[in-house]
Amino acid sequence: MVTTTDQATTPVSFRPGEFEVDPDGSGRILGSRCRACGAHFFPVRKACAGCLGTDLERVRFSTSGTLYTFSVVRQSTPAFEVPYVLGYVDLSEGVRIMSQISQCDPEEVTIGMELELAVEPFGESEDGTPLVGYRFRPAGAESRR
């Protein structure tokens, strides 16, 4: 049952089909796992590209990954304040997720660095509701602060 309190406090995901936010404010990236061959996909798919089976389950991906490559973006659309670091993050499930890399100096970002999921403010809806989304930050960044 959703109480009035929950509605008031659970942050709203910027993309509910791809990123699920829990009442405690934590969040997980969503995808699919093929029950037949075990392949994982982001985002949620209707059939498996490996075996073409349609018996897929929705999964919440792990929250740690490794940086495959990145760029410091200095020109973007009006929706994004520049500069920001954009990277491809490899998760242990065998999926590669594009994400911004936050909570670090862009000069310190390196290929191969270990990262963890961060739930952060991510713009607002058309009616002005603040939204949260996912970024990745250096592993352990939270404990170092």
Added chain:
Amino acid sequence: MTNVHVIGVGMTRFGKHPDRDAADLGAEALLEAISDAGIDPRMIEAAYCGHVFQGMVTGQRILAQVGMAGLPLSNVENACSSGATAIREASLAIRAGEHDVVAAIGTEHLTSRFSGALTPDPSDPEAAVGATMPAVYAMRARRYMSEFGMTREQLARVAVKNRKNAAANPLAHFRKEITVEEVLASRSIADPLNLLDCSPVTDGAAAAILVSDRLAKRLGKGRTVRLAASTLFTGSVDTEPTSMTFEPLTWRTAQAAYERAGVGPEEIGVAEVHDCFSIAEVLRVEGLGLFSQGEYPAAVERGEADIGGRLPINPSGGLLGKGHPLGGTGVAQVVELVRQLRGEAGDRQIAGARVGLAHCRGGKAVGIEGAACTVQILVR
């Protein structure tokens, strides 16, 4: 099954055309292609028009401008491969025996629709986290530099080469040569790519008239160029993370084209490849099997890809120098190759070129390597 031949080509000057639109530009290119072919426009039986952001029935607006009504016409959208896809569709209609004379047009008035960095469709999950096309290629550039030791200066030389070629092309967007120092000093767009590593926002159109064997004999006047292959593929869905420094999609599309044309990469004498960014040319030519993986940056440094080099790449100036009006690009590549193979390329003529290859690759969708890739092989 009949072969397909190009008997006429035309293109507008590429650049900024504030007082014109996509239909107007497309009509100019089509009229030139008809005139170049030397045919009565009433002989054209069907048309395909490639564009991305020009709205509904742009192809029909082109036909209306030149008084050609009543033809079957399809507008095709495949991102930056839209024009190349129009050529492929035209060639299929001829191969199928449905038509003998078909026009392929590509057009874009991009300056009125777009400025700055191109992005994937807003519905895409990667667009939602800040993906831009320059950023995607910048990430690939960084990975390539890390894996193969390419220097930033070597990457800049791709842009310098293409701008030099563009300076010899009267229809190019940019007519001024640039230096490595200027590339390195230009504004950062998405590190490590700077402004001069990126293709510009360009307006322009191109057109080609394609015919069957029967009509080529009758109308060709010795100026026909055979379209020996026109292949199109969509990228596979990754079931595990794969290398972003090689292009399996480009490789697969090229292998199918080499097999269809009966020529190998070693027989290609000139290539127009999709250099939307400097790093893109590196990835393309290696994916096409024209240069070994990891070796193109040094080959450019040695001048192997120059006009007059072992294998000239983008003699027109490419997307970096000639410009990149999305829908127009794939057709304009074929225009350049036809002119090169006919020996009509003026100051940028490649001596003795007989086999040319054009490559386009466009679009970004989450989870697939690339959206639409085309390879055309032209033989004189």
